[in-house]
Amino acid sequence: MAKINDNGTLREANCSEELMAMRDSLDVLGGKWKLMILRFLTNRTHQIINFKKMQREIDGISAKMLSKELKELETNLLISRTEQQTRPITVVYAITEYGKSVLPVTETLVQWGLSHREKIIESIK
Amino acid sequence: MAKINDNGTLREANCSEELMAMRDSLDVLGGKWKLMILRFLTNRTHQIINFKKMQREIDGISAKMLSKELKELETNLLISRTEQQTRPITVVYAITEYGKSVLPVTETLVQWGLSHREKIIESIK
DNA sequence: GTAACCGGTTACCCAAGAGAAACTACTATG
DNA sequence: CATAGTAGTTTCTCTTGGGTAACCGGTTAC
Incomplete structure (x- = not known):
């Protein structure tokens, strides 16, 4: 799930995008x-x-x-x-x-x- | 999805079980x-x-x-x-x-x- | 001492969710 | 002519979901 950037830090910038995508899904399918x-x-x-x-x-x-x-x-x-x-x-x-x-x-x-x-x-x- | 029985009829008896399982999921995760x-x-x-x-x-x-x-x-x-x-x-x-x-x-x-x-x-x- | 952090709880309120039952309109069957 | 089936809509009501804001006790930093 979590990916490591080139500099060794953890990449989680896409987490909020994931949650937004899930919110979209739940709005339509919830x-x-x-x-x-x-x-x-x-x-x-x-x-x-x-x-x-x-x-x-x-x-x-x-x-x-x-x-x-x-x-x-x-x-x-x-x-x-x-x-x-x-x-x-x-x-x-x-x-x-x-x-x-x-x-x-x-x-x-x-x-x-x-x-x-x-x-x-x-x-x- | 739909399966065929030996006698050629369509088997859908498990559909309601599927829907019940989904209801269980939605009750916990909804x-x-x-x-x-x-x-x-x-x-x-x-x-x-x-x-x-x-x-x-x-x-x-x-x-x-x-x-x-x-x-x-x-x-x-x-x-x-x-x-x-x-x-x-x-x-x-x-x-x-x-x-x-x-x-x-x-x-x-x-x-x-x-x-x-x-x-x-x-x-x- | 006071502002700001943690980890919540409580009270208040409104809107949406959701069920029950009645009702419309048409058609086919007995 | 009554009953039942199709395809929903409408009304009425109650409950729940969920938002706002105030508040509690405790601790730490300034």
């Missing part, structure tokens, strides 16, 4: 639901996903929050919203190519969550 | 400051970090929030708090071995934040 939604859509790229389906399958999310978060994700070009000209009208949500770039983030969170749960369970034994 | 603090301490493992230093160097954090978040991180064994028997008394905060396991998460967030910023800048041109 909150209770956005990463959950992105992960869900990433897992279902081959399925047609509409509003009610997400509401049913993402545990605990309300219609209001889902609606709000979907709008914000669409604004940031992470997901797409497509109205199908069927009757009744249906809407398809999908992850965009750009949205797929978030996959490493959700992946590390899933992995950490799994190992964290293991740790908690072991600490109880 | 919020405005926790990942920022962990990243900061990860970057400074070779330095002695005390309260005021963090307050000065983590942009925008207040003493109240820093105090609160540090307690929660300590409870979850992600950081350690050590009082030095100096005069005046000083306190050293450091990341634990377990806290280091969060590094992949902060790393992907930093990387995504950097590329996101590039994308925004390019979209303005």
